[in-house]
Amino acid sequence: MALVFKKVSLQSRRLCAVALMMSAALIVTGCATTATGAKQSSIVGLNPGQPLKAQAPAGSVLAVIRYPAVVENSAKDSYYKAFENSAIGGAIGRGSEASEVEGIADSVIVKSNYFALSLYKEMAARLPEHTVLLSPHAVKLGADGQLTSEPFTKAESLPSVVSVDFATYSFPDVSKMMGSEPLTFGDLVTPLVSVRTDHIASTPTQGVLFASAPLIPYAAGNGRNDAVDSLKTLQRGQLEAGVPELDFISYLTKGERVNVAAASLRSGLKENIVTAYPVEKIKLDGVALSQLEQSNDASVDPLERVFSDAMADQIVHIINNTDTKRAVMANKAAAISSYDPSLAALTYVGSDEVDYNARLRYAERLLDAERKYLSVQSLRVFDGVHNGEMGVQMRDMILAEYDVLEERRKLARKQNQAAAFAVLGAVAAGAAIASGPSGSDCTTVECQRRAQRTNAGNAVLTQLAIQGALIATQEAIALNSRSKAIGRNYLSSIVPALEQQTSVTVDLLDSSETITAIRYEDLKSKLQNLYSTRQRSLDTVATRCGFNTGSGSVGTWMGVCEGGQANGSGAGVVQNSDGTLVEYYGYASGGMPNGAGLMLVHSASGSQALEGNFVNGRAEGPIRVSKSGQSDRIRSYSEGQDIGASSALPASPFNLSVVR
Amino acid sequence: MRLSFIFLSCAAAIGFAALPAFAQSSAGEVGALPAAYSAPKQAQRNPDYCINILAEFPADDNEIRYQFLRLTEEMARDMTPDFRNALDKYGDWQISADSSMLGVIEDIANPVLRQAAPEITVANMAYVIDFATICEPFISGQIKSLEAFDGTLTEASFNAVIVDDALFLRQILSDSMHRLGADGDALFAGSVAAYSRALVTTRDAAEFLSFEDELGDLEALYMDDLDGRLKRSNDVINEEMDTEVLGDAIALNDSLMEAEKRKAKERQIYSLIRILGGGG
Numbered sequence: 005m006a007l008v009f010k011k012v013s014l015q016s017r018r019l020c021a022v023a024l025m026m027s028a029a030l031i032v033t034g035c036a037t038t039a040t041g042a043k044q045s046s047i048v049g050l051n052p053g054q055p056l057k058a059q060a061p062a063g064s065v066l067a068v069i070r071y072p073a074v075v076e077n078s079a080k081d082s083y084y085k086a087f088e089n090s091a092i093g094g095a096i097g098r099g100s101e102a103s104e105v106e107g108i109a110d111s112v113i114v115k116s117n118y119f120a121l122s123l124y125k126e127m128a129a130r131l132p133e134h135t136v137l138l139s140p141h142a143v144k145l146g147a148d149g150q151l152t153s154e155p156f157t158k159a160e161s162l163p164s165v166v167s168v169d170f171a172t173y174s175f176p177d178v179s180k181m182m183g184s185e186p187l188t189f190g191d192l193v194t195p196l197v198s199v200r201t202d203h204i205a206s207t208p209t210q211g212v213l214f215a216s217a218p219l220i221p222y223a224a225g226n227g228r229n230d231a232v233d234s235l236k237t238l239q240r241g242q243l244e245a246g247v248p249e250l251d252f253i254s255y256l257t258k259g260e261r262v263n264v265a266a267a268s269l270r271s272g273l274k275e276n277i278v279t280a281y282p283v284e285k286i287k288l289d290g291v292a293l294s295q296l297e298q299s300n301d302a303s304v305d306p307l308e309r310v311f312s313d314a315m316a317d318q319i320v321h322i323i324n325n326t327d328t329k330r331a332v333m334a335n336k337a338a339a340i341s342s343y344d345p346s347l348a349a350l351t352y353v354g355s356d357e358v359d360y361n362a363r364l365r366y367a368e369r370l371l372d373a374e375r376k377y378l379s380v381q382s383l384r385v386f387d388g389v390h391n392g393e394m395g396v397q398m399r400d401m402i403l404a405e406y407d408v409l410e411e412r413r414k415l416a417r418k419q420n421q422a423a424a425f426a427v428l429g430a431v432a433a434g435a436a437i438a439s440g441p442s443g444s445d446c447t448t449v450e451c452q453r454r455a456q457r458t459n460a461g462n463a464v465l466t467q468l469a470i471q472g473a474l475i476a477t478q479e480a481i482a483l484n485s486r487s488k489a490i491g492r493n494y495l496s497s498i499v500p501a502l503e504q505q506t507s508v509t510v511d512l513l514d515s516s517e518t519i520t521a522i523r524y525e526d527l528k529s530k531l532q533n534l535y536s537t538r539q540r541s542l543d544t545v546a547t548r549c550g551f552n553t554g555s556g557s558v559g560t561w562m563g564v565c566e567g568g569q570a571n572g573s574g575a576g577v578v579q580n581s582d583g584t585l586v587e588y589y590g591y592a593s594g595g596m597p598n599g600a601g602l603m604l605v606h607s608a609s610g611s612q613a614l615e616g617n618f619v620n621g622r623a624e625g626p627i628r629v630s631k632s633g634q635s636d637r638i639r640s641y642s643e644g645q646d647i648g649a650s651s652a653l654p655a656s657p658f659n660l661s662v663v664r
Numbered sequence: 665m666r667l668s669f670i671f672l673s674c675a676a677a678i679g680f681a682a683l684p685a686f687a688q689s690s691a692g693e694v695g696a697l698p699a700a701y702s703a704p705k706q707a708q709r710n711p712d713y714c715i716n717i718l719a720e721f722p723a724d725d726n727e728i729r730y731q732f733l734r735l736t737e738e739m740a741r742d743m744t745p746d747f748r749n750a751l752d753k754y755g756d757w758q759i760s761a762d763s764s765m766l767g768v769i770e771d772i773a774n775p776v777l778r779q780a781a782p783e784i785t786v787a788n789m790a791y792v793i794d795f796a797t798i799c800e801p802f803i804s805g806q807i808k809s810l811e812a813f814d815g816t817l818t819e820a821s822f823n824a825v826i827v828d829d830a831l832f833l834r835q836i837l838s839d840s841m842h843r844l845g846a847d848g849d850a851l852f853a854g855s856v857a858a859y860s861r862a863l864v865t866t867r868d869a870a871e872f873l874s875f876e877d878e879l880g881d882l883e884a885l886y887m888d889d890l891d892g893r894l895k896r897s898n899d900v901i902n903e904e905m906d907t908e909v910l911g912d913a914i915a916l917n918d919s920l921m922e923a924e925k926r927k928a929k930e931r932q933i934y935s936l937i938r939i940l941g942g943g944g
Binding site for chain 2: 369
């Protein structure tokens with residue numbers, strides 16, 4: 005009897021040890037996840053087959069697609085550091101080595117460079133010829149030593165209704181590759197997107213219309229900085245198109261944050277509210293991937309059906325809902341100023357004068373020529389990266405990653421089975437022990453013999469169950485470590501290929517820009533000559549003079565002037581003593597807003613727009629008020645004060661039929 | 665002051681000299697103009713009016729005929745009933761029924777005549793405008809037929825010169841009306857001013873067309889050149905790409921994967937022995 009108890013207690017101790025070991029093993033391995041992704045983006049089906057209803061204003065493009073294409077050598081350390089410190093989708097463990105984080109950071113750029121072209125292809129198929137441009141950015145250190153990005157090409161020198169920032173993202177911790185964290189690897193892609201227009205067209209959101217949720221405050225901050233920069237330029241009497249850095253870079257560097265109202269994707273586009281796009285890990289189209297496996301065909305796009313097609317529809321929907329004239333007016337004036345400074349500032353509001361319209365037509369035609377020229381460059385960037393050897397290698401790389409990921413998924417499934425066996429073994433052992441030694445209440449010899457036989461059998465079974473559990477646990481641990489090793493090995497093996505992709509991208513873009521820029525300068529000078537010889541005189545010209553809104557501060561007016569004061573149409577900017585920045589587009593007299601106008605007010609608490617009639621700098625009568633988080637409202641104003649709701653139609657400086 | 669080469673070639677083709685220089689040489693004949701310019705109104709009522717006049721147009725050269733038809737068509741542009749009535753009031757000349765259309769146009773271009781007798785210029789313009797208005801279906805039909813026969817006739821640069829000639833003649837009409845004081849006429853001042861504005865707009869459009877033509881050539885040249893250069897550059901860069909790098913990386917990864925598999929198997933066997941041997 006005592007022997008039996010001793011044996012049982014020994015087995016219990018052993019089971020406890022196994023249970024402890026298994027618990028540790030399960031903590032280490034966990035229930036292995038298999039890096040799953042959504043079958044398609046949540047954006048699919050929201051605006052299917054959305055036809056383009058808007059027209060690109062003359063001399064403008066409808067969309068520019070911006071993406072990080074390369075990181076300059078001098079900026080690499082800063083980029084890696086920022087990438088590691090600004091993870092999206094979770095906390096970073098201590099398992100990653102610096103070289104692994106760098107590998108992931110590099111692959112983010114390489115993949116962005118490739119997958120951005122999928123979106124470009126879809127946009128180009130939907131929008132009129134030459135109205136969508138590519139703007140690859142170089143991530144670099146700015147003059148202040150901070151990480152920033154600058155466009156490689158002149159694509160952003162032209163006015164565009166919207167600009168679309170695109171990047172793919174991977175969580176910077178290799179140990180979490182198989183988890184739920186964002187990943188762009190193999191058949192998984194995590195896109196980061198933001199769509200913005202000029203702040204004049206969507207003042208309360210700083211121009212941001214749609215953005216991946218984590219990017220929103222940074223995209224708004226980026227928009228605000230761009231607006232402030234362009235106003236400072238205007239204050240110096242210059243019209244220049246500002247080019248904001250990529251929102252993804254603003255996010256990584258934790259740039260300026262501006263809080264703006266945001267709503268979910270399902271609630272649709274809303275005035276003065278940013279549509280928040282969730283960070284989602286999307287599975288590439290399986291059919292397309294198997295087609296790619298059979299033949300590396302550039303026309304097969306595994307991102308198209310699950311993301312790009314729907315995102316392009318969404319962007320068209322955004323363009324349809326954007327005031328295209330306001331979206332381009334500032335950058336258009338800046339672009340025209342390189343040909344005709346005395347005309348440029350008049351274009352903000354426009355005129356029905358014959359001489360003005362004749363001259364504007366020429367200027368717009370020149371911008372159209374530039375637009376077509378730069379569009380050729382975009383098409384060739386697409387061709388060079390997507391259809392050439394670079395694209396072939398990229399598709400091979402995706403397939404190789406896919407194999408690695410599938411292998412890891414297989415191992416994860418085995419690991420889960422092993423863990424399940426381990427649990428079952430432990431449960432079986434536990435059950436055998438719990439059933440306890442039998443025969444203690446036997447009174448006959450036969451009964452005691454039977455009980456001894458049963459106990460011996462139980463002991464063997466328990467031993468087997470414990471050993472099975474141990475083997476399964478060991479297997480789970482081994483599979484987990486093998487899976488991680490595979491991930492690490494791949495990242496270290498692929499480094500030369502990533503480096504090659506980067507260096508070829510640099511060569512291609514550098515060469516493209518050098519070739520284009522030389523001829524672009526030449527073309528521009530020829531266009532300038534053609535313009536100078538053909539243009540007719542203007543009866544009214546735009547110049548620079550004083551402007552104020554009655555607050556005591558004096559600003560700058562670019563437009564029609566008389567006696568050194570704003571007097572006619574144009575644009576004005578003034579910074580008040582409290583730091584509030586006021587910009588105004590419309591009619592003025594005596595140096596102050598007088599007549600129909602659009603006034604944008606940027607204060608520490610946010611930005612808002614007032615459109616209607618102004619008297620000596622103050623809103624008067626029905627005014628359209630645009631504030632963050634609210635639809636536009638028509639309010640009645642008296643001497644600059646809101647005195648209640650109004651049902652009357654406010655005046656607009658952009659509608660010539662409305663009384664000035 | 666001048667008529668284009670096209671107009672000259674039209675004139676030459678029909679045997680008339682419409683050169684301003686020629687017109688100048690006929691200055692002395694102003695006073696000796698045929699006295700009996702019969703009223704065209706009656707002729708216009710003739711059902712064969714359009715056919716008869718069109719019969720005078722050059723027929724042996726499609727290009728010249730086309731130019732002539734387009735010129736008359738362009739000369740009648742921007743005509744309003746008010747302005748046509750003003751021409752009746754300020755035009756003072758009766759055109760002979762046997763006058764040729766080219767002769768009438770030649771007289772409009774005659775600098776001496778338009779200086780000395782703007783009312784004749786106005787009457788001559790009214791004659792051409794009436795013809796273009798009444799015979800519009802014939803003219804446009806013939807223009808379309810010629811364009812269908814020879815597609816090159818629709819070329820922008822070619823048509824720009826015709827429009828330019830028409831504008832020159834229409835400008836003469838506008839100047840003549842001003843000289844005759846129609847711009848101060850309470851009844852017609854508005855239509856005279858509108859005609860002047862229309863001339864500016866048409867001139868702007870014509871100039872823009874020729875600008876666009878020139879720009880189009882420049883654009884095509886630069887776009888083709890850029891496209892070719894970028895394509896060649898892409899090809900060179902892509903060709904120079906070392907295609908083995910990725911293959912080597914994948915092969916290395918495969919062998920590392922294989923090694924991991926082997927190692928895992930060895931570890932598994934060792935663990936198995938350890939566990940089954942009671943060492944676990």
